[in-house]
Amino acid sequence: MKIATFNINGVNGRLEALLEWLEEAEPDVVCLQELKAPQNKFPAAALEKAGYGAIWQGQKSWNGVAMLARNADPVETRRGLPGDPDDLHSRYLEAAVNGVLIACLYAPNGNPAPGPKFEYKLAWYERFLAHAEDLLATGAPVVLAGDYNIMPTDLDVYSPERWRDDALFRPEVRKVFARLMAQGWTDALRKLHPEERIYTFWDYFRNAWGRNAGLRLDHLLLSPNLVGRLQGGGIDRDVRGRDHASDHAPTWIELSDT
DNA sequence: ATGTCCATGGCACATGGA
Numbered sequence: 001m002k003i004a005t006f007n008i009n010g011v012n013g014r015l016e017a018l019l020e021w022l023e024e025a026e027p028d029v030v031c032l033q034e035l036k037a038p039q040n041k042f043p044a045a046a047l048e049k050a051g052y053g054a055i056w057q058g059q060k061s062w063n064g065v066a067m068l069a070r071n072a073d074p075v076e077t078r079r080g081l082p083g084d085p086d087d088l089h090s091r092y093l094e095a096a097v098n099g100v101l102i103a104c105l106y107a108p109n110g111n112p113a114p115g116p117k118f119e120y121k122l123a124w125y126e127r128f129l130a131h132a133e134d135l136l137a138t139g140a141p142v143v144l145a146g147d148y149n150i151m152p153t154d155l156d157v158y159s160p161e162r163w164r165d166d167a168l169f170r171p172e173v174r175k176v177f178a179r180l181m182a183q184g185w186t187d188a189l190r191k192l193h194p195e196e197r198i199y200t201f202w203d204y205f206r207n208a209w210g211r212n213a214g215l216r217l218d219h220l221l222l223s224p225n226l227v228g229r230l231q232g233g234g235i236d237r238d239v240r241g242r243d244h245a246s247d248h249a250p251t252w253i254e255l256s257d258t
Numbered sequence: 259a260t261g262t263c264c265a266t267g268g269c270a271c272a273t274g275g276a
Contacts, residue, residue: 009276010264034276036265061265062275109276117275149276203276205261247263247276 001098001255005031005145005218007106007201007248011066012036014246015043019050021239027252028070029097031104031145032056035064035090042066059090065104065146069097077101083127091124099258100226101135105146110167118167121149125176133183135223142223144185147248149217152177152187155197156216168217185221188253192233200235201248209240218251229255 004027008014011032022030030052035042039058047054053073056066057080067074074095081092091106105128110121135142150173154160163169181187189198199214208214222230233253240249 013264034264111276203261204263207261244263 001029001100001257002027002252003029003031003100003102003143003145003220003255004250004252005033005104005147005220006250007033007147007218007246009034009246009248010036011064012041012043014244015046017239017242017244017246019046021236021250022050022052022068025236025250025252026070027068027250029074029102030068030250031093031102032066032068033064033104033106033147034062035059035066036062037064055093055095057090057093059088063090063106065090065093065106067093067095067097067102067104072097074102081124081127081131083130084123087124092128099141100255101138101140101142103135103142103144103146105144105148107147107149109149110173113165113167113170118170118172121167122172122176125173129176129180129183132180132185136184139225140223141226143226143253144219144221146219147217148177148219150174150177151215151217152190152219155195156199158197158199158211158213158215163215168215180221184224186224186227186230188220188222188230189216189233189235189251191227191230198235200251202240204247218248220251220253222253226255229258231256
């Protein structure tokens with residue numbers, strides 16, 4: 001079972017690129033972020049034609065998350081994080097596919113920091129951590145997949161010193177990620193590549209792709225009962241190098257059948 | 259600070275968010 005996360009940065013603007021990647025990569029489940037499309041503008045018919053059932057939570061202009069399943073329909077278990085009915089951002093979807101509970105998340109960016117956007121990011125993560133703990137307590141096999149907008153360690157940044165004060169890398173958010181790990185989750189890509197510099201995002205600015213000035217922002221975290229099923233994983237870097245690409249590359253894992 | 263994308267409103271290109 002191949003599970004991918006991909007910040008598409010505009011699902012309609014990059015629909016052709018998404019369909020091309022789906023055809024060549026054949027993921028079983030895809031978590032998409034930054035749809036930048038309202039609920040009624042999600043390209044469900046085109047994805048259905050490509051063989052993918054979908055659920056999505058759109059939003060005008062910004063944010064937006066979706067989950068696709070190959071030759072199946074995700075069985076939705078939750079939309080939106082619990083804990084704040086006033087939070088209207090579309091950043092969280094959760095569904096079961098083929099016996100695995102999968103969360104699709106798009107964490108707030110948080111810049112500029114300090115400031116209200118950074119406070120929102122930290123508050124959002126407090127709710128996320130509380131919910132992640134509840135998911136672990138169910139004993140279900142769970143994958144938390146998405147754009148975390150956090151580089152967990154220096155190994156996840158092309159130039160750590162330049163990012164120390166950024167909302168994606170400040171001590172407060174790295175501590176949040178460490179607390180998540182302490183709950184018992186496994187960072188799948190880091191487990192597969194413990195020493196390697198691996199990136200999932202390259203800024204559009206300053207020729208970041210050409211210089212390989214990347215960041216690792218997109219993560220798939222596994223509940224303890226899934227770690228033994230982790231067969232492999234990677235980042236489809238070549239997708240980032242194409243014309244009209246998203247600034248993120250698809251990131252994926254392969255789980256064995258039970 | 260800079261840089262480059264997306265979507266929006268409205269029909270040219272400025273703006274916000276990332």
